[in-house]
Amino acid sequence: MRADLEIIQQWVKPGHHVLDLGCGDGTLLDFLKRERNASGFGLEINPDHITTCMNRGVSVIEQNLDTQGLDNFEDNSFDIVLMTQALQAVRRPDKVLDEMLRLGNEGIVTFPNFAHWRLRWGLALSGRMPESDALPYKWYNTPNIRLCTFKDFEALCRQKGIRIKSRRVVDGQHQNNWLARLWPNLLGEVAIYRITREKTK
Amino acid sequence: MPDPMPVDSVGVVTPQTYHFETPIELACGQALEHYDLVVETYGELNADRTNAVLICHALSGNHHAAGYHSVDDRKPGWWDTCIGPGKPVDTNRFFVVSLNNLGGCHGSTGPNSTNPSTGKPFGPDFPVVTVGDWVKSQALLADRLGIECWAAVVGGSLGGMQALQWSLDYPNRLKHSVAIASSPRLTAQNIAFNEVARQAITSDQEFHDGRYYDFDTLPRRGLMLARMVGHITYLSDASMGEKFGRELRDQAYKFGYDAEFQVESYLRYQGERFSEIFDANTYLLMTRALDYFDPSYEFGGDLSKALAKASCEFLVLSFSTDWRFTPARSEEMVNAMISARRKVSYAEIDAPWGHDAFLIPTPRYTDIFTAYMDRVAREVGA
Numbered sequence: 001m002r003a004d005l006e007i008i009q010q011w012v013k014p015g016h017h018v019l020d021l022g023c024g025d026g027t028l029l030d031f032l033k034r035e036r037n038a039s040g041f042g043l044e045i046n047p048d049h050i051t052t053c054m055n056r057g058v059s060v061i062e063q064n065l066d067t068q069g070l071d072n073f074e075d076n077s078f079d080i081v082l083m084t085q086a087l088q089a090v091r092r093p094d095k096v097l098d099e100m101l102r103l104g105n106e107g108i109v110t111f112p113n114f115a116h117w118r119l120r121w122g123l124a125l126s127g128r129m130p131e132s133d134a135l136p137y138k139w140y141n142t143p144n145i146r147l148c149t150f151k152d153f154e155a156l157c158r159q160k161g162i163r164i165k166s167r168r169v170v171d172g173q174h175q176n177n178w179l180a181r182l183w184p185n186l187l188g189e190v191a192i193y194r195i196t197r198e199k200t201k
Numbered sequence: 202m203p204d205p206m207p208v209d210s211v212g213v214v215t216p217q218t219y220h221f222e223t224p225i226e227l228a229c230g231q232a233l234e235h236y237d238l239v240v241e242t243y244g245e246l247n248a249d250r251t252n253a254v255l256i257c258h259a260l261s262g263n264h265h266a267a268g269y270h271s272v273d274d275r276k277p278g279w280w281d282t283c284i285g286p287g288k289p290v291d292t293n294r295f296f297v298v299s300l301n302n303l304g305g306c307h308g309s310t311g312p313n314s315t316n317p318s319t320g321k322p323f324g325p326d327f328p329v330v331t332v333g334d335w336v337k338s339q340a341l342l343a344d345r346l347g348i349e350c351w352a353a354v355v356g357g358s359l360g361g362m363q364a365l366q367w368s369l370d371y372p373n374r375l376k377h378s379v380a381i382a383s384s385p386r387l388t389a390q391n392i393a394f395n396e397v398a399r400q401a402i403t404s405d406q407e408f409h410d411g412r413y414y415d416f417d418t419l420p421r422r423g424l425m426l427a428r429m430v431g432h433i434t435y436l437s438d439a440s441m442g443e444k445f446g447r448e449l450r451d452q453a454y455k456f457g458y459d460a461e462f463q464v465e466s467y468l469r470y471q472g473e474r475f476s477e478i479f480d481a482n483t484y485l486l487m488t489r490a491l492d493y494f495d496p497s498y499e500f501g502g503d504l505s506k507a508l509a510k511a512s513c514e515f516l517v518l519s520f521s522t523d524w525r526f527t528p529a530r531s532e533e534m535v536n537a538m539i540s541a542r543r544k545v546s547y548a549e550i551d552a553p554w555g556h557d558a559f560l561i562p563t564p565r566y567t568d569i570f571t572a573y574m575d576r577v578a579r580e581v582g583a
Contacts, residue, residue: 017542047548047565051556054516054546055572057580061535062548072536 022086026058239308256358303324311483437555
């Protein structure tokens with residue numbers, strides 16, 4: 001079992017209505033449907049992924065976050081809004097975060113950490129844009145146009161009044177790693193954040 | 202018919218007529234005392250009767266959706282590209298039912314049928330039927346065929362509206378509703394085009410207030426004009442441009458008003474041919490059914506409230522260059538489904554052919570349609 005799926009599953013209650021932004025081939029939604037009897041939708045733009053979702057029975061909507069936004073979804077219409085490995089690929093991650101917490105009580109976000117030691121080391125030694133398991137692209141063809149570090153993300157959350165309920169760190173293969181937990185911004189490759197709106201006092 | 206018959210064709214098919222003796226009450230308040238429905242079926246109904254798929258036709262369609270009527274037929278049924286062995290609606294797995302709707306002119310009871318109370322064709326006395334009436338008659342047909350629950354109800358354009366109406370009127374009698382290139386209701390522009398078509402027909406001198414049968418004539422010019430206008434809305438600017446451009450039939454301008462451009466002669470030919478094979482009263486009726494369709498009407502315009510009754514899953518598909526029923530119309534439907542928390546999948550398919558794209562197989566359209574129907578088949582054990 002992929003550790004990230006296992007972790008996310010723990011945060012989804014039975015029967016939750018979820019929205020998955022950039023749902024890929026529907027693996028996560030399919031998993032949550034089977035394990036948690038979750039309902040909901042995935043948004044995706046990759047034609048092959050959309051076809052796969054439809055074939056496996058995952059409700060998928062072709063919708064582009066950058067050009068179409070999320071205006072068609074109503075406030076508080078989901079229990080949880082998910083975004084796994086897609087935040088770094090949208091034009092305005094800050095606005096997407098706002099939208100996630102407009103639509104859902106809670107958000108779950110995962111993204112690759114650009115401050116992982118191997119990336120730092122690669123850049124320092126070779127002077128070239130780093131590549132890794134989590135970031136397997138060249139600088140000119142990468143869909144990951146908004147890379148950040150765990151610290152960057154947490155600073156943005158603070159600035160926006162977004163409360164981080166939990167953070168779990170896994171490696172590039174989405175496995176648990178105790179070292180990464182100890183020193184996440186250097187040793188963690190992928191973080192899974194559980195976020196919510198700061199309660200107004 | 203091609204020789205040899207392609208392996209993915211349902212082959213030679215024979216329509217069947219089902220006669221109904223129990224009166225059917227219609228939305229307009231009238232009833233039809235008895236009526237016929239002409240039906241074609243492809244594939245085999247399984248022992249559990251779970252693999253039936255209903256195909257709903259669009260404005261000018263009929264029961265002949267796939268295969269050939271005889272070895273001399275030049276063209277197959279109107280949706281042969283999507284129905285057959287190994288095609289998206291796979292007749293090796295599904296039992297496919299396709300009918301001519303009430304009010305049609307291809308064998309089901311309609312304006313050109315004999316009115317039992319006068320012994321003459323109904324003509325304008327045939328009641329205006331609605332999408333809801335069609336769905337009701339289709340449910341009665343399902344009863345007759347022993348089908349309690351459709352694996353899917355599938356349609357394009359006006360056919361997609363029937364698929365949507367099914368989900369509201371008989372929520373427990375379908376597992377999936379597939380609405381392709383469709384719309385939850387017509388826009389003012391859509392209705393305007395229909396009105397031009399109707400005016401063309403009713404202002405034809407040969408129309409005789411819809412009783413042209415009694416005068417042994419047909420409102421050919423009017424129906425031809427209606428079809429020409431309609432046909433333009435089925436194509437895109439780009440596809441017309443690609444097909445005809447500004448090509449002339451002869452080398453030079455003739456400084457007259459005959460059909461000089463290829464596109465003119467094409468439209469005239471299409472219109473003339475159509476005016477010989479289609480009934481003008483049926484055309485009026487079908488366009489009116491389109492105008493009236495609006496399941497949100499009794500819910501203050503809120504389609505999501507109407508959808509609260511639905512329990513099936515939905516597939517909605519639109520085409521990028523369709524300007525008759527634009528992707529925005531499909532998205533309107535999808536958003537209402539999202540808001541009603543119905544299960545829905547949606548894709549906008551890039552295709553250059555305008556509204557007609559739903560009849561033309563393109564790789565992505567075929568892939569998606571096949572993938573979805575494959576899952577439907579697995580679900581119902583087909």
